[in-house]
Amino acid sequence: MGSLYNFLNTHSLYIVLIIVLVIWLGIFIYLYRLDKKVNELYEQNESEKENMK
Amino acid sequence: MKKSWMKIAIGVWIAAVLVVGISMPIGHIPGLGAKARIIYFHVPMSWLAVLAFFMSMWYGIMYLRRKDMKHDIKSASAAELGFAFSILATLTGSIWARFSWGSFWNWDPRETSIFVLLLIYGAYFSLRSAIEVEERRATLSAVYSIVAFVTVPFFVFIMPRLMTGLHPGEGSPAPILNANGKMYMEASMRYVFYASLLGFTFLYIWLFNLRSKVGILSYNNHSEIE
Amino acid sequence: MPGSDCSSLKMKRLRPILSPMRGAVAIFSKDLNSELRTRYALNSLIMFVVVTLSIILFSTAGETVSPSLSAGILWIIVFFAAMSGLSRSFVSEEERGTTMTLQLWVEPSSVLVGKLLFNSLLIYVLNLMIIVAYMLTMPSFVVKSPLIFLITVVMGTFGLSAASTFIAAIISKANSKGTLYPVLSFPILLPLLMGVIDATRLSVEGATFGEAAGDFKILLSYCVVVTTVSVMLFDFVWRD
Numbered sequence: 001m002g003s004l005y006n007f008l009n010t011h012s013l014y015i016v017l018i019i020v021l022v023i024w025l026g027i028f029i030y031l032y033r034l035d036k037k038v039n040e041l042y043e044q045n046e047s048e049k050e051n052m053k
Numbered sequence: 054m055k056k057s058w059m060k061i062a063i064g065v066w067i068a069a070v071l072v073v074g075i076s077m078p079i080g081h082i083p084g085l086g087a088k089a090r091i092i093y094f095h096v097p098m099s100w101l102a103v104l105a106f107f108m109s110m111w112y113g114i115m116y117l118r119r120k121d122m123k124h125d126i127k128s129a130s131a132a133e134l135g136f137a138f139s140i141l142a143t144l145t146g147s148i149w150a151r152f153s154w155g156s157f158w159n160w161d162p163r164e165t166s167i168f169v170l171l172l173i174y175g176a177y178f179s180l181r182s183a184i185e186v187e188e189r190r191a192t193l194s195a196v197y198s199i200v201a202f203v204t205v206p207f208f209v210f211i212m213p214r215l216m217t218g219l220h221p222g223e224g225s226p227a228p229i230l231n232a233n234g235k236m237y238m239e240a241s242m243r244y245v246f247y248a249s250l251l252g253f254t255f256l257y258i259w260l261f262n263l264r265s266k267v268g269i270l271s272y273n274n275h276s277e278i279e
Numbered sequence: 280m281p282g283s284d285c286s287s288l289k290m291k292r293l294r295p296i297l298s299p300m301r302g303a304v305a306i307f308s309k310d311l312n313s314e315l316r317t318r319y320a321l322n323s324l325i326m327f328v329v330v331t332l333s334i335i336l337f338s339t340a341g342e343t344v345s346p347s348l349s350a351g352i353l354w355i356i357v358f359f360a361a362m363s364g365l366s367r368s369f370v371s372e373e374e375r376g377t378t379m380t381l382q383l384w385v386e387p388s389s390v391l392v393g394k395l396l397f398n399s400l401l402i403y404v405l406n407l408m409i410i411v412a413y414m415l416t417m418p419s420f421v422v423k424s425p426l427i428f429l430i431t432v433v434m435g436t437f438g439l440s441a442a443s444t445f446i447a448a449i450i451s452k453a454n455s456k457g458t459l460y461p462v463l464s465f466p467i468l469l470p471l472l473m474g475v476i477d478a479t480r481l482s483v484e485g486a487t488f489g490e491a492a493g494d495f496k497i498l499l500s501y502c503v504v505v506t507t508v509s510v511m512l513f514d515f516v517w518r519d
Contacts (some may be wrong), residue, residue: 045274
């Protein structure tokens, strides 16, 4: 851990890169959850169509 | 946001902000160095957390006036996104604080404010999950978000009395923002910063529209079945 | 018989029987009477304070507590006592099924004002006891500027009961009432608590009135804003 800390302290641009990575991961997790919701809706709609027939 | 070229433009715009923000040389900033580039990515996150908080209250008021469930869905969507962005602002901020201030959490005034914002969002969602009747849930959560929005500005006045700030511009060396809130950034840095704010704001609007559409669809589906 | 057909019921809903002032007084005296009869809230609150205070005294035994820390501890006791004491003020109406009756008889705003008056009285009495007990048992808590301390307690207690009365009204319509109450109240009360703790610290440190004036401005505007907003929004919560 200590060497990583020293590395980041001297090359502080990598801290900014880690931060950008965190933001991307956050947006990705949000999209993943949204996708799950849309899929649920889709399944619901499909099963309703089946029932209509 | 109906036209697809706007969404592509958001994608290209943010990509450009990322590239320029990381690669463009910035002048020598005492004590911060390359870490100053966080302003391009961290500040937009906290700005979106506050914007979403405002929008959640705004659609809450609209719901109380019109009693249209769409407004409640929009209010909840804004709160959900705001929660996500305040988590991002907290995470990015505390990673940065580890290297600039020595520890992940320091109870700086702005850290305290974002902590309170997280608490409010948490309270808002636990209130929503505790009420089953839809109209009642919508009314009470709208009322709560208004009360929360009204009390939050007091932190702006009370915080400086209790603690001194650590954020750049609040301590004695003021490399980026000075005490009057005036910008002391180089012009080139300022342009990138504004461009980033603009890009992320549009990204937020897109996500917000997407989330509320999903919410409205699932509400319609749900009421059709009954 | 009045009230037998729908239209006269609606008339009553639009124009409650008691005038706003009399309604508020009626609600206040109703709550006061039932409290005096059972002493339900006050008795359990006194026990709560005794338990909390003794835990704090056990854990700080032999330690020297700094003035600012002792100011914080005092308001922690007050906050949690208020949380456990006021949570039932609207829930009890829902449980007894008296909400509808109150809706017929009095204006929504006078329900809020009446409840607020009773709750403030309860918390003022409670705070008086807490502060006396705290001063007697905490050797490091010596108020050097009594005027600052008095104003802080008067305004802080009112703000505390204003915000928690309104949150109690929201809670009474939700499912998990007990656990939700402090969760919803804490972010709303935090600016008030911070201001009150700062002003109490100043009074213990013997500051002049001018130094505490900034805190008083914040406390006063907090009380005004929270009271106004709760009166404005109470209709939505009550008639739902």
